[in-house]
Amino acid sequence: MYRLIIRSIFNQNLFLKRYSSNSNNYINVTIIDRDEKLINAKAKIGSNMLDVVLDNKLDIDGFGACEGTLACSTCHVVLDSENYKTLPEPVEEENDMLDLAFGLTPTSRLACQIIVEPRMKDWIFVVPKDVNDQR
Amino acid sequence: MFTNVIRRCFVPCLIRRSLSIVSNNSTVSSSPIRICVIGSGPAGFYLTQNLLKLSQTIPTTIDIIEKAPVPFGLVRYGVAPDHPEVKNVINTFTKIAEHERVRFIGNIHIGKTIGLKELQEFYHIIVLAYGSSVERNLHIPGETTLENVFSAKDFVGWYNGVPDNAQLRPQLNHTDQAVIIGMGNVALDCARMLLSSIDDLAKTDITDIALDTLRQSRIRHVILVARRGPMQVSFTIKELRELTKLNGVQSMLNKEDFNQIDQTMIDKLERPRKRLSELMLKTARTKQSQNNAERFWYLKFWRRPKQLNGKTLVESVDFEHTESVANGDFSDPNLSVQPNGTIETIPCGLVIKSIGYYGVQIDPWLPFDTERGIIRNRQYRIDDRPGFYCTGWIGRGARGVIAETTTESHTVAKRIMEDVEQGHLTNLHDVKSGGDGLIALAKSRQIRCISYEDWKKLDAHETNLGNAKGKPREKILNIQKMLELTAS
Numbered sequence: 001m002y003r004l005i006i007r008s009i010f011n012q013n014l015f016l017k018r019y020s021s022n023s024n025n026y027i028n029v030t031i032i033d034r035d036e037k038l039i040n041a042k043a044k045i046g047s048n049m050l051d052v053v054l055d056n057k058l059d060i061d062g063f064g065a066c067e068g069t070l071a072c073s074t075c076h077v078v079l080d081s082e083n084y085k086t087l088p089e090p091v092e093e094e095n096d097m098l099d100l101a102f103g104l105t106p107t108s109r110l111a112c113q114i115i116v117e118p119r120m121k122d123w124i125f126v127v128p129k130d131v132n133d134q135r
Numbered sequence: 136m137f138t139n140v141i142r143r144c145f146v147p148c149l150i151r152r153s154l155s156i157v158s159n160n161s162t163v164s165s166s167p168i169r170i171c172v173i174g175s176g177p178a179g180f181y182l183t184q185n186l187l188k189l190s191q192t193i194p195t196t197i198d199i200i201e202k203a204p205v206p207f208g209l210v211r212y213g214v215a216p217d218h219p220e221v222k223n224v225i226n227t228f229t230k231i232a233e234h235e236r237v238r239f240i241g242n243i244h245i246g247k248t249i250g251l252k253e254l255q256e257f258y259h260i261i262v263l264a265y266g267s268s269v270e271r272n273l274h275i276p277g278e279t280t281l282e283n284v285f286s287a288k289d290f291v292g293w294y295n296g297v298p299d300n301a302q303l304r305p306q307l308n309h310t311d312q313a314v315i316i317g318m319g320n321v322a323l324d325c326a327r328m329l330l331s332s333i334d335d336l337a338k339t340d341i342t343d344i345a346l347d348t349l350r351q352s353r354i355r356h357v358i359l360v361a362r363r364g365p366m367q368v369s370f371t372i373k374e375l376r377e378l379t380k381l382n383g384v385q386s387m388l389n390k391e392d393f394n395q396i397d398q399t400m401i402d403k404l405e406r407p408r409k410r411l412s413e414l415m416l417k418t419a420r421t422k423q424s425q426n427n428a429e430r431f432w433y434l435k436f437w438r439r440p441k442q443l444n445g446k447t448l449v450e451s452v453d454f455e456h457t458e459s460v461a462n463g464d465f466s467d468p469n470l471s472v473q474p475n476g477t478i479e480t481i482p483c484g485l486v487i488k489s490i491g492y493y494g495v496q497i498d499p500w501l502p503f504d505t506e507r508g509i510i511r512n513r514q515y516r517i518d519d520r521p522g523f524y525c526t527g528w529i530g531r532g533a534r535g536v537i538a539e540t541t542t543e544s545h546t547v548a549k550r551i552m553e554d555v556e557q558g559h560l561t562n563l564h565d566v567k568s569g570g571d572g573l574i575a576l577a578k579s580r581q582i583r584c585i586s587y588e589d590w591k592k593l594d595a596h597e598t599n600l601g602n603a604k605g606k607p608r609e610k611i612l613n614i615q616k617m618l619e620l621t622a623s
Binding site: 061062065066067069070071072073074092093095096097099100102104130 | 181184185188218220221223224226227371372373376406407410536537538539541542545
């Protein structure tokens with residue numbers, strides 16, 4: 001009887017260990033879409049934020065049209081200034097494409113160029129509106 | 136057994152279709168709204184994508200009509216061969232074309248074989264998205280009489296496999312100097328094709344004819360000439376940066392051309408123009424970096440072409456120097472210039488005119504602004520033509536890259552669906568046959584319509600041909616052959 005209990009606790013620990021070591025590959029981030037809806041997404045470490053949007057099957061119109069090759073600005077995201085400052089500088093080619101992004105801000109980046117790191121846990125990425133909604 | 140299959144599949148299908156028409160509780164119509172988009176380039180496809188998104192609860196079908204037997208417009212025929220990443224949008228377009236509510240219908244020339252008004256029988260809503268395909272001319276002596284003078288549209292069409300340009304035959308091996316008139320992205324594309332290494336070009340989808348001609352090219356100096364100054368250039372930074380980084384190619388900008396630009400002027404500019412001006416400044420002020428450069432490109436400002444000279448082939452261009460009109464602001468994008476009396480002759484054996492495009496009026500019934508080359512419209516609604524809309528270059532002018540057309544298509548789709556939902560379109564209750572009716576009419580006029588599945592057969596053939604030579608594809612240049620391959 002005792003053996004059963006110990007074994008089930010042991011197995012549970014093993015199970016938790018296995019689960020958490022798998023989840024070490026992923027962190028949780030928040031993506032706010034164009035309708036201002038908060039979406040919790042699992043971001044794989046080492047992938048880029050465009051991959052994250054695609055892997056989580058988020059329905060964001062036209063996001064990532066050039067498939068991450070720095071030939072468009074459709075994966076434009078806005079970060080808060082504290083997090084933005086900690087990112088590596090964009091390469092010139094990214095800035096060239098950001099030039100074309102609608103609603104560009106001082107803390108804008110292209111999602112396809114942001115590589116997911118563990119420290120980005122719980123970061124918020126805002127997908128800005130891509131057209132002027134004023135009638 | 137066969138009749139059994141029909142009975143089991145066909146009849147339930149019919150019943151399901153009629154049930155769905157009866158049971159849909161849309162307040163707008165009891166049969167699908169038929170939408171027709173004329174043009175299958177970025178404007179047509181992105182509009183379709185947005186319409187699909189906004190019409191999920193209203194039964195609609197969208198047909199994309201294309202004049203050519205192949206889809207994608209300038210993405211296939213305009214984007215440079217060495218910009219394959221820009222062509223990635225084709226993957227998005229394919230998903231749209233294969234959507235159950237979308238049908239691609241190629242090889243139909245609206246305004247020629249089928250009239251614009253005739254479409255109203257089959258469609259409730261018609262959106263013109265056919266771009267701007269006519270080049271602007273200089274209207275100067277020698278332009279139409281001398282050989283080796285081309286519009287950028289034809290030169291681009293030649294290296295990109297447009298059937299009409301297959302016989303262009305530019306001569307590139309009797310001269311080492313080319314002049315390109317204009318400073319937009321198309322001008323830069325032409326310059327880059329003339330200056331890039333053959334080994335790099337050989338791996339792209341550039342046509343074999345162009346590759347062979349360029350392999351024998353002796354052109355070493357490409358001079359881009361503009362009528363105004365550095366602050367009025369039309370090209371964008373990505374394309375300029377690319378040119379400055381070409382292997383074995385040296386940028387030859389004149390420091391003096393940038394003397395009037397100071398930091399105050401730069402700081403007042405919007406970000407894209409600011410960064411572009413800074414890059415030009417930096418390029419002009421940096422000492423020659425490439426010692427083994429064999430090819431050179433130049434930007435010459437304040438020169439307006441007056442005349443082309445030569446016996447049969449072009450041999451030189453006369454330019455009149457210009458200056459800004461009184462009180463002109465150096466950084467004004469709409470700066471006006473006037474001649475200052477000096478004439479300069481630049482020798483060259485090839486001239487490419489790249490000074491913009493305008494649209495055509497495909498049907499006299501279409502309200503058109505001939506001067507601007509666009510359809511008359513107010514907020515994308517075509518003047519005096521309820522149910523007719525426009526999007527892309529044909530509605531706003533031939534400027535801007537794909538990104539701008541994509542952004543615009545959101546607004547146009549919204550506008551159309553607003554009109555639908557607010558009851559501004561009075562014919563929505565009519566039952567219309569959409570593509571079925573159009574294809575039947577086309578057949579009666581001996582026109583063979585190309586479906587998306589047909590295109591995929593040609594696509595596979597071109598891809599296989601290309602792969603055998605280490606290229607992404609080898610484009611078929613002959614319309615008849617294209618039509619044959621879509622039937623195989």
